[in-house]
Amino acid sequence: MTPMMKQYHEAKAACGDALLLFRMGDFYELFLDDAKTAARILGLTLTSRDKDSANPTAMAGFPHHQLDSYLSKLIQAGFRAAVCEQVEDPKQAKGLVKREITRLVSAGTLTDDDLLNPREANYLAAVVLHSPRKGKKQSDEPVAGIAWAELSSGRFCAGVFPVSRVEDELARIGPAEVIYREDDANFSPDSTAPWSWTARPAWSFAEDASIELLCKQFSVGSLEGFGFRDDDTAAIRAAGAALTYLQETQPGGLDHFRSISAHHRSGVLEIDASTRRSLEITRTLRTSSRDGSLVDAIDMTCTSAGSRLLADWIAAPLVDLDAICHRHDAVAEFHSGASLRGDVRSTLKQTYDITRLLARIATGRTGPRDLQQVARTLSGLPTLKAKLAGRKPKRIAHLESHLHLCPELRSELESALADECPLNAADGNFVREGFDPELDSLRELAAGGKQWILEYQQGQMDATGIPNLKVGYNKVFGYYLEVTNAHKDKVPADFIRKQTLKNCERYITPELKEYEEKVLAADEKASAREQLIFHNLRTRTHQHLATLQEVAAAMAELDVLAALAELSAQRNWVRPQMTDDSVLRIEEGRHPVLDVSLPQGEFVPNDCVHSPETGMILLITGPNMSGKSTYIRQVALITLLAQAGSFVPARTALIGIADRIFARVGASDELSRGQSTFMVEMVETARILNTASSRSLVILDEIGRGTSTYDGLSLAWAITEHLHEQIGCRTLFATHYHELTQLEESLPRVANLNVAVKEWNDEVVFLHRIIPGGADKSYGIHVARLAGVPSEVNERAKDVLAQLEIDHRDALDRPTIAPPQGHNAREGGSYQLTLFGFADHPVLSQVQRLDLNSMTPIDAMQFLQRAQRELQSNPVVKS
Numbered sequence: 086m087t088p089m090m091k092q093y094h095e096a097k098a099a100c101g102d103a104l105l106l107f108r109m110g111d112f113y114e115l116f117l118d119d120a121k122t123a124a125r126i127l128g129l130t131l132t133s134r135d136k137d138s139a140n141p142t143a144m145a146g147f148p149h150h151q152l153d154s155y156l157s158k159l160i161q162a163g164f165r166a167a168v169c170e171q172v173e174d175p176k177q178a179k180g181l182v183k184r185e186i187t188r189l190v191s192a193g194t195l196t197d198d199d200l201l202n203p204r205e206a207n208y209l210a211a212v213v214l215h216s217p218r219k220g221k222k223q224s225d226e227p228v229a230g231i232a233w234a235e236l237s238s239g240r241f242c243a244g245v246f247p248v249s250r251v252e253d254e255l256a257r258i259g260p261a262e263v264i265y266r267e268d269d270a271n272f273s274p275d276s277t278a279p280w281s282w283t284a285r286p287a288w289s290f291a292e293d294a295s296i297e298l299l300c301k302q303f304s305v306g307s308l309e310g311f312g313f314r315d316d317d318t319a320a321i322r323a324a325g326a327a328l329t330y331l332q333e334t335q336p337g338g339l340d341h342f343r344s345i346s347a348h349h350r351s352g353v354l355e356i357d358a359s360t361r362r363s364l365e366i367t368r369t370l371r372t373s374s375r376d377g378s379l380v381d382a383i384d385m386t387c388t389s390a391g392s393r394l395l396a397d398w399i400a401a402p403l404v405d406l407d408a409i410c411h412r413h414d415a416v417a418e419f420h421s422g423a424s425l426r427g428d429v430r431s432t433l434k435q436t437y438d439i440t441r442l443l444a445r446i447a448t449g450r451t452g453p454r455d456l457q458q459v460a461r462t463l464s465g466l467p468t469l470k471a472k473l474a475g476r477k478p479k480r481i482a483h484l485e486s487h488l489h490l491c492p493e494l495r496s497e498l499e500s501a502l503a504d505e506c507p508l509n510a511a512d513g514n515f516v517r518e519g520f521d522p523e524l525d526s527l528r529e530l531a532a533g534g535k536q537w538i539l540e541y542q543q544g545q546m547d548a549t550g551i552p553n554l555k556v557g558y559n560k561v562f563g564y565y566l567e568v569t570n571a572h573k574d575k576v577p578a579d580f581i582r583k584q585t586l587k588n589c590e591r592y593i594t595p596e597l598k599e600y601e602e603k604v605l606a607a608d609e610k611a612s613a614r615e616q617l618i619f620h621n622l623r624t625r626t627h628q629h630l631a632t633l634q635e636v637a638a639a640m641a642e643l644d645v646l647a648a649l650a651e652l653s654a655q656r657n658w659v660r661p662q663m664t665d666d667s668v669l670r671i672e673e674g675r676h677p678v679l680d681v682s683l684p685q686g687e688f689v690p691n692d693c694v695h696s697p698e699t700g701m702i703l704l705i706t707g708p709n710m711s712g713k714s715t716y717i718r719q720v721a722l723i724t725l726l727a728q729a730g731s732f733v734p735a736r737t738a739l740i741g742i743a744d745r746i747f748a749r750v751g752a753s754d755e756l757s758r759g760q761s762t763f764m765v766e767m768v769e770t771a772r773i774l775n776t777a778s779s780r781s782l783v784i785l786d787e788i789g790r791g792t793s794t795y796d797g798l799s800l801a802w803a804i805t806e807h808l809h810e811q812i813g814c815r816t817l818f819a820t821h822y823h824e825l826t827q828l829e830e831s832l833p834r835v836a837n838l839n840v841a842v843k844e845w846n847d848e849v850v851f852l853h854r855i856i857p858g859g860a861d862k863s864y865g866i867h868v869a870r871l872a873g874v875p876s877e878v879n880e881r882a883k884d885v886l887a888q889l890e891i892d893h894r895d896a897l898d899r900p901t902i903a904p905p906q907g908h909n910a911r912e913g914g915s916y917q918l919t920l921f922g923f924a925d926h927p928v929l930s931q932v933q934r935l936d937l938n939s940m941t942p943i944d945a946m947q948f949l950q951r952a953q954r955e956l957q958s959n960p961v962v963k964s
């Protein structure tokens with residue numbers, strides 16, 4: 086093995102399963118299996134080293150300036166990469182050039198702007214299963230510790246969760262990479278998840294080592310101050326593993342991780358992974374992208390940090406009434422003050438993403454332009470602060486107090502940095518003239534020397550009579566005089582020949598060398614001086630890290646609040662009234678995504694009322710394509726938005742804070758997980774029935790569709806009864822089982838709704854308007870025609886439908902359902918399922934015939950008594 090390949094193998098052994106990008110001159114090379122993988126993923130040509138040997142080494146490479154784009158492709162394909170650089174100048178090297186791994190890059194540990202999406206957070210998560218030690222007072226059921234950290238901002242949280250919620254929590258966090266214990270037989274990573282998995286050694290999850298590491302990182306003696314309790318060991322183990330991993334990948338340091346917050350679930354609205362997917366909160370179902378999601382539709386923030394924070398708010402809405410109202414107060418202030426809002430937004434637009442800038446400063450990857458952007462951001466703060474001063478809402482006052490102006494830092498950076506700064510300090514020329522006298526004089530000296538050389542060239546041309554004599558420079562000979570062969574004979578004796586080229590000769594003179602030394606020395610010193618100034622500026626900025634992080638967080642939140650207000654002003658959204666009671670009263674509500682994407686006024690608004698008096702379970706029937714799913718989703722999304730702190734698309738809204746939102750919507754494609762559609766539907770339904778509380782909001786779309794009609798109907802029926810009797814939560818149930826509407830007659834808190842349809846000649850117009858009562862037709866055949874199903878198929882379907890209707894009109898064919906055992910209200914009665922149309926109750930025709938104008942209140946009361954008795958003894962028509 087050659088010494089270089091030996092060096093390669095040593096580096097490869099140190100970077101685990103990461104692909105090793107090995108710098109060789111102007112190229113990064115990959116060898117062996119890495120080369121084969123890279124050739125496949127990056128489309129590189131696979132070649133080989135020592136082609137003639139019996140064992141040629143596979144090899145692939147790319148030019149060094151393409152590093153970022155290739156790294157990004159590797160990361161997107163789920164790989165980790167280690168960059169091994171030449172850490173000494175090859176010209177100075179004695180023997181083999183020294184090389185070191187300077188960066189380990191993985192999806193969850195990105196800091197480079199080129200590799201990050203500015204509008205999306207980029208979390209690394211760590212998961213560990215943990216069995217609490219016996220003898221402690223908590224139960225010894227295993228739990229899961231999850232930590233999540235963002236290298237590009239320094240955000241770090243950890244919490245303990247039931248093992249069954251790991252998937253839901255990871256879905257909430259939406260990490261780019263998840264690390265787990267390599268030897269944990271009870272934990273198997275889900276390969277279909279949209280993040281990459283990295284196995285890590287068990288020691289990095291150890292309890293004691295984690296506590297020690299975290300305490301050292303945050304310079305504290307105990308983690309209690311961050312809100313951790315005795316039973317948070319699992320969280321701390323996960324956090325320790327995450328920090329170990331981050332430290333390994335960031336040799337430059339992690340100073341911007343200054344604290345960690347203990348996450349306790351009670352503060353957040355619980356949304357499980359499938360509900361999150363179904364409601365398309367941060368990603369769409371079909372493409373899994375942000376475009377078209379709720380966050381995308383409502384995002385009017387003007388900074389990237391604001392955009393990321395908005396996604397955090399929407400992904401984890403609140404449950405505390407006061408905290409929610411504080412956000413609403415702040416949005417209301419920006420909503421009513423259009424000029425305040427405009428000013429704040431236009432100032433924020435001039436600022437930079439200092440959250441990410443600070444992370445680059447802390448990890449040692451910063452350049453002059455980053456510092457300049459810190460200064461420019463600080464220069465906008467006085468205006469912002471002045472606009473916000475004295476405002477009443479608590480949140481705004483709090484944020485205003487966090488806009489620290491840092492005047493000394495700002496003025497130092499402003500006076501030091503030139504108007505145009507390069508990205509990298511090595512490029513030089515970024516310190517403003519007049520900032521540092523020493524640098525100025527070195528620059529003058531260097532410039533003066535260059536001037537002398539120009540004059541010397543002219544002088545020599547005149548003295549020798551060589552018209553094209555010129556002074557040139559290269560790294561090997563320094564400054565030289567170049568004379569073409571045609572004038573060789575005019576060269577004076579004191580020129581010392583250094584190099585002969587095809588058309589010319591190159592000479593030096595003692596005077597030229599003397600000045601060369603001066604110029605080069607001055608240049609070198611100026612550049613060293615400039616690097617020193619940069620280093621000092623970086624250190625000064627770094628000293629302000631904690632303060633600047635507060636500024637960054639305050640700006641991001643102001644952006645979110647002002648953006649939500651802007652959205653509300655543009656789209657006529659209103660402030661919801663919040664309550665802890667389990668009610669919902671939305672007047673003229675609209676679907677937040679369609680409200681924004683459809684032209685204004687095109688969306689048909691609808692009311693929704695949930696209260697123990699009017700009904701907690703709303704059964705929505707109606708034709709296909711009429712808007713049932715849209716309606717039930719809109720109610721869930723309005724609730725979610727309100728709890729996240731946003732105004733809502735409605736004329737008025739009274740929202741009872743939900744502890745959990747469940748959405749069982751449509752049959753999402755879960756085949757890749759090896760489960761049948763129906764199985765998935767039932768797993769999700771089981772979860773709702775087992776975990777919903779009376780304060781939850783449940784939306785169900787067509788439960789039971791994936792099985793035979795009677796199976797499906799029976800399940801839907803029993804599920805509705807269970808929700809009504811046992812849970813009593815707010816429920817919206819869109820269904821094609823019209824039979825279910827009969828439940829309204831016997832279950833007091835069930836109310837029927839349907840979607841209005843207008844029939845016109847042979848046409849059907851969907852009005853998208855929700856009205857009371859059940860529907861009796863599906864119009865499926867009509868929708869099939871609209872979709873382009875051939876007319877002969879449609880005609881035949883109509884025939885079949887007509888026959889079915891005739892057959893089922895015969896009462897003897899109708900199945901009957903007995904009420905659940907021990908249920909008083911329906912004792913002795915049984916439901917008659919009418920597959921098409923309603924059962925008529927005699928009481929209804931009596932009501933219809935009443936002449937209310939001629940009745941006294943006593944008459945009416947007596948009638949009601951009779952009617953109630955009749956209904957109680959005979960709730961529905963018996964077969």
Ligand SMILES: Nc1ncnc2c1ncn2[C@@H]1O[C@H](COP(=O)(O)OP(=O)(O)OP(=O)(O)O)[C@@H](O)[C@H]1O
Binds near residue numbers: 713714854
């Ligand atoms: N309130 C509304 N105003 C305007 N357009 C609407 C409204 N509600 C729904 N729509 C439009 O109607 C289409 C069908 O809506 P949706 O999917 O909610 O119907 P559905 O009744 O659930 O249908 P299916 O029973 O076939 O699943 C949507 O694509 C939407 O664009």
